[in-house]
Amino acid sequence: MKFARDVWLVFNRQILLLLRNPVWVFVGVFQPVMYLLLFAPLLTKALDVGSTAEAYRVFVPGLLVLLAIFGGLFQGFGLIAELRAGVIERSRVTPVSRLALLLGRSLRDVVSLLTQGVIITVLALFFGLRVHLGDLLLAYLLLALISLMTSAVSYGVALVVRSEDALAPLMNTVAQPVLLLSGILLPMTLAPPWLKSIANWNPFAWAVDATRALFAGNLGDDSVWQGLSIMAVLTVLAVTWAAREFARSVR
């Protein structure tokens, strides 16, 4: 009970501050919409599919996973600003749950990601994308897990390195191979065998496959439960580790 209340306190505050700065909403939606409008049409030919709607069916799930990964991985910057302002230390002298300090923040990231996701999905519907509501909700659950995990990792790393100068290159170095090896921009089915076998080791490639299967209406596809399980395990690990960093004594 106390824990749920603590999470709510942190989450509530973070959402409030987020809404106070509406520029974020614009920035958060502008970029994915550009992808949707300016990149997806290229895919109709590149993927050799019959219609734009077909291309969106492949591209939109990838785009959503991309947003979840990148959106999460760069949340640590905000935390470093909070560290510098002394807000984290101030929280740590209270009996508030350390896990709540993490989860309240990560849940804000999940909510903002899902908001972006809904806007993009709705836009794609106008371009002819069709998806079952049940499948879509499951896909959103997967996205929520990804975003929770990547933001927890980002917060954990931010607490360790404590400087933007170290966080930026670190996160970029992680994000780039993850992006290229996940079949986000183009499906991995186009990849040569060696590249595909490397991609098999990228957990996010599984998540992308699962999201695509859901958007294609293949709920029973093995990739769905595989993707969900892999993300769930990794999320638990990431959250546990990051919460420890919040509790750990730092100089």
Place this chain on the structure above:
Amino acid sequence: MIIETKGLRKSFRSRQGRETKTVEAVRGVDLVVTEGEIFGFLGPNGAGKTTTLRMLATLIEPDGGEATIAGADLRKEPGEVRRRIGYVAQGGSTWDDSTAREELVLHARMYGIGKAEAQQRAAQALGAFQLAEYADRKCKTYSGGQRRRVEIALGIIHQPKIVFLDEPTTGLDPQSRAHMWDEIRRLRAEGMTVFVTTHYLEEADALCDRIAIMDHGEIVAEGTPAELKRDISGEVVIVGLDSPAPRAADVLGTQPYVTKLETPDEGGLRLYVNDGATAIPQILRALDGADIALRSIELHRPSLDDVFLTKTGRSLRES
């Protein structure tokens, strides 16, 4: 005893190139703080004051030693310690885009206080710290002194038994500093114990009931400012005379309360006494009895810097 520590230690490993160096920030601190006092921690930057304070506030774990704070064991029940103390960090703790009221309500609620009660306490604190006028403005618009007052208000919003203030007046202008002293005295008047660190001698002297002087991770002296100053060299009474000094020196040299007597070249006498305030009337009587005319009399009390100098061989003003 609201705080009692024994042998509190902490060292940090810092890396310089390939070498890792161990820095002993705090090397065994024994402290006793009594309920209801303003206890000052005086020392130069880097003496280990903040590290000690952060250990007591459960922010860093000690390497060794033990401490009881407001009845709770620091190492065994840090959660209980957190509930009973307030802590105000040196570098600030407010968020630019939040208002003072929001910060206060949130902070109170983090201590488990209900929403309505938290709002009430926030309003109360805003009034008490003369912040009501700016309560709903963003913190980034505040002056340094206003912001510091918000931070102190945050530290005591849950009505702790003791509050730790880390250098609360650093960076404030003289007027805000005087204002802050008043706030701190007000906390004491309300029954709170205040543990404050400072590297200002005047502040420790004027504000604190008792002080501990820290240097290189150790406590080198502890007591009331008056005790500490008396202990080192006693006080000096400088007597100015119209008549030649030798006769007065004969009279005063035999007085029991005079520990040492000097006749400086510029004339007059320097008398070392334990307690100048009680010595002066006796000196006046003795000189009067011997019919020696007095031109001036002046009491020189040693400063805390003299104390620091005696204990560490350095002046605090220089370190």
